[in-house]
Every structure is written in structure tokens, then in C-alpha cells.
Amino acid sequence: MSTSTKVAPFGSQIVAETLLEAMTEDERIIVLGEDVARLGGVFGATRKLHAQFGSERVLDTPISETAFIGAAIGAAQAGLRPVVELMFVDFLGVCFDQIVNQMAKHRYMSGGRVTVPLVLRTAVGCIGAAAQHSQVLSASFAHIPGLKVAFPASPGDLRGLLLTALADPDPVVFLEHKWLLKTRADSQPWHEDEPLAVEPVEFGRLRRLRDGGDITIVAAGYMVQLAYLAAQELAGEGIEAGVIDLRTLVPLDREGLVHEAASAPTLLVVDDDYADYGMSGEIIASIAEALGPEAPRMRRHAVDVPIPANKALEELVVPSPTSIAEAARAALGCG
Amino acid sequence: MTFDCTVRSCTVSSLNPLRTYQTMVTMRIYEEAVGAAVETGEVHGEMHLGIGQEAVAAALAAALRPEDAIVSTHRPHLHALAHGVDPVAMLAELLERDGLSRGKGGHMHLFAPERNFMCTGIVGAGAPIAAGYALALRGTGAVAVAVAGDGAMNQGAVLETLNLAALWNLPMVFLVEDNGYGISVRREDASAGVLAERGGSFGIPGATCDGTDPQAVLDALEPAFARARGGEGPAVVVAEVYRFRGHYEGDADQYRSPEEKASWMGEDRDPVHRQRALLVAQGTDASDIEAAETAAAATVGGWLAAARALPMPDPARVREDVIA
Numbered sequence: 001m002s003t004s005t006k007v008a009p010f011g012s013q014i015v016a017e018t019l020l021e022a023m024t025e026d027e028r029i030i031v032l033g034e035d036v037a038r039l040g041g042v043f044g045a046t047r048k049l050h051a052q053f054g055s056e057r058v059l060d061t062p063i064s065e066t067a068f069i070g071a072a073i074g075a076a077q078a079g080l081r082p083v084v085e086l087m088f089v090d091f092l093g094v095c096f097d098q099i100v101n102q103m104a105k106h107r108y109m110s111g112g113r114v115t116v117p118l119v120l121r122t123a124v125g126c127i128g129a130a131a132q133h134s135q136v137l138s139a140s141f142a143h144i145p146g147l148k149v150a151f152p153a154s155p156g157d158l159r160g161l162l163l164t165a166l167a168d169p170d171p172v173v174f175l176e177h178k179w180l181l182k183t184r185a186d187s188q189p190w191h192e193d194e195p196l197a198v199e200p201v202e203f204g205r206l207r208r209l210r211d212g213g214d215i216t217i218v219a220a221g222y223m224v225q226l227a228y229l230a231a232q233e234l235a236g237e238g239i240e241a242g243v244i245d246l247r248t249l250v251p252l253d254r255e256g257l258v259h260e261a262a263s264a265p266t267l268l269v270v271d272d273d274y275a276d277y278g279m280s281g282e283i284i285a286s287i288a289e290a291l292g293p294e295a296p297r298m299r300r301h302a303v304d305v306p307i308p309a310n311k312a313l314e315e316l317v318v319p320s321p322t323s324i325a326e327a328a329r330a331a332l333g334c335g
Numbered sequence: 336m337t338f339d340c341t342v343r344s345c346t347v348s349s350l351n352p353l354r355t356y357q358t359m360v361t362m363r364i365y366e367e368a369v370g371a372a373v374e375t376g377e378v379h380g381e382m383h384l385g386i387g388q389e390a391v392a393a394a395l396a397a398a399l400r401p402e403d404a405i406v407s408t409h410r411p412h413l414h415a416l417a418h419g420v421d422p423v424a425m426l427a428e429l430l431e432r433d434g435l436s437r438g439k440g441g442h443m444h445l446f447a448p449e450r451n452f453m454c455t456g457i458v459g460a461g462a463p464i465a466a467g468y469a470l471a472l473r474g475t476g477a478v479a480v481a482v483a484g485d486g487a488m489n490q491g492a493v494l495e496t497l498n499l500a501a502l503w504n505l506p507m508v509f510l511v512e513d514n515g516y517g518i519s520v521r522r523e524d525a526s527a528g529v530l531a532e533r534g535g536s537f538g539i540p541g542a543t544c545d546g547t548d549p550q551a552v553l554d555a556l557e558p559a560f561a562r563a564r565g566g567e568g569p570a571v572v573v574a575e576v577y578r579f580r581g582h583y584e585g586d587a588d589q590y591r592s593p594e595e596k597a598s599w600m601g602e603d604r605d606p607v608h609r610q611r612a613l614l615v616a617q618g619t620d621a622s623d624i625e626a627a628e629t630a631a632a633a634t635v636g637g638w639l640a641a642a643r644a645l646p647m648p649d650p651a652r653v654r655e656d657v658i659a
Contacts, residue, residue, distance in 0.1 A: 062502065067495035070463020071470055074479070078404065078451065078471030097492070101457050102464060110446035111437030112656035114453070145657050169659045251658075 008186040011155050012044040014195050015121075015176065018159045019046065019083065022166045023053055026081060029166065032059040032068055033085030033121075042087055043123055043181045065095035069120070073103045073171075076118040081166065086122040089137045089175070103171040104146030118172075119165045125177040125222055125272055126318045131306035134318075136273035138220070139282070141173045142249040148172045148203060149249040153224035155185035156192045157247060160201030167200065177222035189228045204251035208260060212242035215328050216263060216296070218283055219270040220246040223319060227270050230324035241328055249279060257283060258290040267296045268331050270319050275302035301327035337419040338634075348557055350397055353619060355549050356610045357627035358396065359389040362413050363607050364635040365422070369412070369429050369442075373584040377430050382442055385413040387579035387599070390606035391512055392417040394552035395480070398560045404451035404468035404479040406461035409443045410512075410578075411454035414482055420447040426642035438648030439656065451479075458517075459483060459490025462509070466496050469505035469569075478563040480508045485573075486517025488530050500569040501537035507569035508559045509534070512546065514578045519590035531573040539569050546574030547606040579605075 009017070023029045031049055033041075037060040040047030050058040061068040065086060072084035086092065092099070099120070106114045126134040142149045148170050150161040158180060165172035185195045190209055209224065210231050217227040224245040231241035244260050246253065261267055267287070269280035280300035288295050301319055308314055319327075338361070366384045373382050385392065392413035399405070399418055407414040415425055421435065428434030429442045436446060443456035451468055455461045465481035472479060487493055488511060500507045511530055515522050522530075531541030540562075544555035552574050559570035577599035581588035602608040614624055 059503075062495070062498060064495035064499060066492045067463045067466065067499045070460065070492065070496070071467035071499065074404075074406070074464035074467020074469070075471045076467070077448065077453070077464070078468045080471050082467075097457055097460055098463060102455060102460060105444075106446065106453070107658065108656045109436055109440040109444035110448070110453075110656075111435070111439050113436070114446045114448050115659070148658060 008184040009196070010044070010182065010184055011158050012041070012181040013047070014155050014158045014185060015045040015162060015181070016040070016047045016049065017196060018162050020049055020052060022163065023049065023057065026166070028079065028081040029083060030057045030059065030075065030080055031083045031085070032061055032072060034061055034063055034087050036060060036085050041085065043176070043178065045121070045176065045181060046085065065091055066098055069095045069098045070102065072118050073098060073106070073116055076116045077106070077114055082118045083166070084118060084120055086120060088133050089122040089124045090132050090135050092137055092140065099141070099147070100144050104144045107170065108146055115169045116171045117169050119162070119174050120171065121174045121176060123178050123181065124175045125179060126307055126314065127178045127182070128311065128314065130309035134307035136175070136221070138175055138249055138273045139278040142279065146171070147250060149175065150203065151175045151220040151246065151249055152180065153221055153245045153247070154188045154192055155180070155195035156198040157201055159195055160198040161247065163200040164203055168203070175221060179222050188225050189232065201247065203248045204253050206247055206253040206256045206260070207245050208242060209245055210241070210243040212240035213264055214240045215266040215268060215332055216242045216244060216260060217268045217270060217324065217328065218244045218246065218257070220249060220279065221272070223270045223272050226319060226321050227324055229321035230328060233321060233325045234328055239328065239332065252282070252286070254286045254290070258287055261287045261291065261296055265296050266331050267298045268328050269298070269300045269302070270324050270327070271300070271302035272319055273303060275300060275304050278302060297331065299327065299331040336421045336423050338416045338422045348553065350393070350550050350553060352610065352614055352617060353623060353627055355393050356614055356624070357631050358393045359549070359607050359610055360628055360631040361634055362389045362392055362416055364631055365416065366412060368635055368639055369426070370580070370584055372430055379431065380441060382584040383410040383582065384580045384584065385410050387606065388512055388514065388546065388576045389413060390549040390610070391510070391546050391552050391574045391576060393549040394556055395510070397553050398556040399480070400477065401450065402475070402477040404465065404472060404477070405482060406465040406468070406479070407452070407454035407482045408461065408484060408487070409454070409456045409458070410484070411443065411445055414454070415445055415447065415452055418450050418452050420445065420450055420452050423638050423641045426638050427645045430642055431647070432642060432645045433648045434642070434645065437652065437656070459487035459492040462493045462496035465507060466499055466505055469500065469507045470503065473506055474566070476564050478506045478508055478560055480510055482510045482512065484517065485511060485513040485515065485522045485526060485530060486520070488533055489526055497534050497537050497539060501534065501539050504566070504568045506563040506566070508556065508563055509569060509571040510556070511571065511573040512576055513573050514576045516578070516582070516591070518582045531571055534569070534571045539571055541571035541573065543573045543575065546576035547604055547609060549606070549610065
């Protein structure tokens with residue numbers, strides 16, 4: 001926990017201040033999306049940018065995701081560095097062509113002659129808004145060759161990974177978990193440095209947040225925080241759970257995963273995206289391919305149906321510290 | 336290398352008929368050569384040729400400046416030539432050699448960043464990207480051209496972009512090559528209303544022109560480009576053309592009647608023949624016309640030889656260029 005006496009900023013403020021700082025340094029950065037200018041974003045992650053930089057660089061768009069995400073691609077190819085906001089990741093369906101067929105493929109289809117340096121920021125995860133406003137869809141992006149996918153788990157990584165994304169030559173999908181945006185920077189269950197002082201965080205390098213010889217819990221985004229809470233709960237029962245934060249899904253630190261997988265005989269992958277054909281399967285397959293029979297016993301705990309509206313039903317579907325701890329116990333055969 | 340398709344006369348808004356003819360013949364022979372390569376198997380994939388649509392490209396060449404951007408379609412070769420994309424590198428890419436995109440793009444995915452040229456194989460998807468070029472170019476006097484077919488005008492991407500372009504006063508020209516068909520579906524069975532009026536409710540002016548007459552196309556493009564360069568916002572230009580080939584090479588093309596084809600592809604309406612007839616009517620020496628034809632054939636012959644001399648793509652690089 002932070003020892004600072006002043007009130008810690010919200011995650012959304014960290015994003016906004018990081019963008020403000022980057023835009024001050026790099027005039028090529030523009031921000032566009034629905035409600036990003038006058039309102040400062042529905043989650044507040046672009047606050048003060050319009051006041052600072054005006055309508056030339058901070059553009060409210062019509063509700064036309066295909067048009068403005070496509071425009072971000074063209075602008076990137078013409079030399080700007082757009083930061084384009086897809087308000088909820090669930091809106092992916094109306095603009096997927098620009099993402100899957102255009103921004104992801106231009107580098108490859110041009111034989112490396114064209115790059116698309118843009119950041120697609122989007123809010124993910126469940127805050128009680130049912131099936132069309134609670135998804136994560138991280139694997140849907142990560143599945144497509146040509147996209148990088150960053151998934152910060154903490155306030156410091158909101159800044160550190162964003163700084164790296166803003167300097168990256170490729171399109172980076174930047175997944176901002178809504179709880180991370182809406183909670184204060186000192187609320188994560190482990191100690192971190194002052195988030196606004198964080199330096200760029202390298203893509204493709206996972207981090208271990210907690211050691212544990214009984215089980216390793218692997219997660220990304222906000223699920224890392226819940227996994228950490230679950231590990232603390234398990235520690236009270238004498239179960240030592242390690243916690244791994246992937247930080248980026250693409251590039252995925254497969255080497256690091258294989259290394260970390262050897263630290264405990266059991267491994268659990270937690271994901272608030274869908275289980276089928278998803279991140280959890282990818283991680284388990286990567287470890288199994290590398291380690292064969294030496295691989296740990298592996299299980300997954302992820303979402304398997306659309307997110308229901310009713311709170312009690314939602315809690316049965318979306319991973320929580322309690323459900324993660326239960327899944328860990330089950331994986332260890334002590335459920 | 337750049338194709339010299341200087342087609343203007345000394346007067347700004349009129350084309351030099353002989354230069355224009357040579358440009359159009361060059362484009363025709365270029366596409367015929369690509370078609371022949373499909374026949375021989377040198378090209379193994381899908382191929383969409385622009386034969387019959389040369390007048391639009393010739394006029395486009397006159398309207399464009401090197402700093403302008405174009406986002407073209409699945410039928411892109413002539414627009415690329417018009418904008419000075421390296422014809423040999425492009426031909427090599429079409430012939431599946433180590434060309435413009437190292438064999439990874441192919442004919443529907445040509446990229447020439449030095450000319451802000453690209454195209455996309457997804458119908459209508461280029462319009463938003465052209466808007467992005469226009470956003471980045473705004474205030475410089477440069478223009479971004481979104482090329483679309485008549486079929487693309489019903490895509491949400493294009494309709495959304497018309498709004499965005501007008502809203503943001505973008506320096507854009509929406510160039511619609513209306514060849515009357517979206518594969519087999521006739522324009523009148525797919526598109527309600529008048530295509531040139533699609534932008535009307537956004538305040539975007541539109542014009543329709545005879546796309547078989549390069550001067551008529553230029554007469555329609557000039558005010559659209561002038562408006563965009565002057566910061567007055569986008570315009571729509573619809574050029575009525577006919578594709579002489581099927582939708583793709585190998586298309587049985589039984590959805591268009593022989594009578595209809597004959598009415599468009601006869602010497603009186605074939606844009607290349609028509610341009611030649613104009614030269615004859617103007618009293619151009621037959622030897623000058625012949626010289627233009629010979630030069631065009633020699634030019635394309637040279638490009639073909641140069642393209643075929645390039646190696647095949649390096650298999651060792653197939654996994655490169657996905658991300659940095």
C-alpha cells in the first residue's frame with residue numbers, strides 16, 4: 001500500500017495523465033473516440049486532454065466505430081500516432097473488419113513497408129452491466145496475427161504499459177479493466193511504487209507477484225488482483241499459491257511461463273474472458289508443448305456463458321477471489 | 336520506377352489527347368498482360384482487372400499530386416499506375432514474385448507508402464482509412480481519395496465515412512467507379528436512389544460523369560479536388576464505367592447479356608478506342624498514334640521483363656513482418 005498522505009488517483013486519472021504527458025512530448029499523438037473530448041471519456045480516462053490540446057488533437061467522434069477506427073489507421077499510416085478509444089470492448093462487433101483485416105494486416109501485406117502505430121484503448125470486464133457490456137474479448141484480439149495486446153493488472157502498469165504502447169511501431173490493443181479504471185491507485189493488494197512515477201514496462205515479460213510452492217496462478221488484467229487475494233486466502237489454509245501477471249497477451253512470454261510453471265506441481269489459469277478456445281487453453285498448451293510429461297497438473301477457471309444481469313447469477317460466472325480459491329483447492333484435490 | 340502518365344495539356348483543365356491515349360493504352364496492355372499471366376498459371380490466385388475503366392484512371396492521374404493519398408479497391412492496378420506506384424514492383428507482386436510487398440500482399444493488397452497509396456480487398460473498408468489520411472493531411476493542400484465501386488456505396492463503412500468527412504471537413508474525394516454490378520447483382524437491384532446524391536444529406540456535393548471519357552471524368556474531378564484542396568470539404572464523383580472482364584478472371588460472367596456487353600464494349604464506347612477515334616477526328620497523324628501504341632507496348636514489355644527478372648519471394652521470410 002502507498003504510504004503517501006494524499007489521496008491516490010483513480011486508474012482512469014493515471015491513464016489521462018499519462019496521455020497528457022505523452023501528448024505534450026509528442027505532437028503526433030491525437031486522441032479520438034466517442035465522448036473523449038468534452039466529457040473526457042465515460043470512464044474519465046481522457047479527462048483534461050481536450051482542454052489542454054483542443055479539437056485538433058482530441059476529437060469527439062460520431063457513434064461510427066468503423067469510420068473512426070479506420071480513420072485512426074489511415075492517420076497512423078500518414079505519420080500521426082492516434083490513440084483511439086473503443087468505449088466498451090463489446091462494441092468490437094461493429095468495427096471488427098477495420099481491426100482484423102486492416103490494422104492487423106497492413107504491416108504483413110505490405111511486406112513490412114507500412115506500419116500502423118496506433119493504440120486502441122478499450123474498457124473491458126464486468127462491473128454489473130450484463131452480457132453486452134461486460135466482456136473482455138482479449139482472446140479475440142490476441143488470436144489475430146499483427147495485433148499486440150497489453151492487459152495491465154495494476155495502476156502502475158496502466159501507465160507503464162501505456163507508455164510502451166505509445167512508443168510501439170505496431171497497433172497495440174490496450175485493455176483497461178473497468179475496475180482498474182474506477183478504483184484508486186493504492187487499492188491493489190501488493191505494494192507498488194507511486195504509479196505516476198512508473199517507467200515504460202517492457203512488452204512480453206511476465207512478472208511474478210507472489211511465490212508459492214503448492215500452486216501457480218496465472219492471470220492477466222484485473223484478474224491478477226483477484227488471484228492475489230485468493231492466494232492470501234489460501235495462505236491462511238496453509239496452501240502456498242504463487243501469482244503470475246502476464247502483462248501482455250501478445251507478445252506472450254512463453255519462455256517465462258514455462259520457467260515459472262516449474263515452480264509448483266499444479267498450475268491454475270484464471271481468465272474473465274471466455275474459456276473455450278481462449279487464453280487459458282493457449283497457456284496450458286504452451287506449457288504442455290514445452291514440458292511434455294514434466295508439465296505441472298493444469299486447470300483453468302474462466303467464463304463459460306454470457307455474463308448474466310442478476311448479481312447473484314453474475315457471481316456464479318465471473319471469477320472472484322472466492323471462486324479462484326475454490327478452483328485452486330479443486331486443482332490441488334483438496335476442494 | 337514511376338509510370339510517367341503525364342496527361343495534361345498546357346491548359347490546366349484539359350487533357351492532352353495523345354498523351355492520354357498512350358496512358359490508356361499502356362494501362363490496357365498492362366492489365367491484359369496480367370490477365371495472360373492468370374491464363375498461364377503464373378498468377379495462381381484471384382485477379383480483378385480494370386480493363387474498360389482506363390479513362391477514370393487517366394483522369395485521376397491528371398487530378399492527383401504526388402503528396403495526395405489514395406485508398407483503392409480490389410480492382411486497384413490502374414489507380415496505382417495513375418498515382419505513380421512503381422509499375423515493375425507492382426507487376427512483380429501481381430506475378431507472385433518478390434515485388435511491392437515481398438509476395439505477401441498480392442494484387443488486392445498493394446501498398447506504396449512513398450505515395451500514400453494502398454488498397455484493400457474488403458469492399459468499402461478503404462473509405463474510413465482514406466478519411467484518416469485526410470485527417471493527417473488536412474491543411475496541407477493534399478487530398479485523400481477513397482475509391483469505391485457502386486456496390487461499396489451500401490457498406491456502412493462508406494456511409495459512416497461520408498458523415499465523418501463532412502463533419503470534420505476533410506479534404507477527401509469519394510471516387511465511385513460505377514460499373515453497374517456488384518459481382519452479379521445489378522446496381523438497380525442493390526442501390527436505392529442516386530449514388531452521386533448519397534452525400535447530399537451530409538452537405539456533400541456529388542457529380543456523375545461518363546467514365547469512358549477521360550476529359551469528362553477530369554471535368555468532374557477538378558472541382559472536387561479544388562474544393563478539397565481549398566479546405567471546403569469532401570465531394571463525391573461517380574464515374575459510369577463498364578468492366579470488360581468478369582468480376583474476376585475465370586468468372587463465367589453469364590449474368591450480363593451479350594447485348595449489354597456489346598453496347599458498352601463496342602468501338603464507339605470502349606474508352607481506349609474512343610480516345611483513338613478522338614485523335615483521328617482531331618487530325619492527329621496516324622504515325623503519331625501508331626508511335627504512341629508502339630511506345631505503350633514497349634513500355635509494358637520492358638516492365639514485364641524487369642518484373643519477371645525479379646526472384647520469387649524468400650520462403651525464409653514468410654513469418655517476418657507480422658509485428659516488430
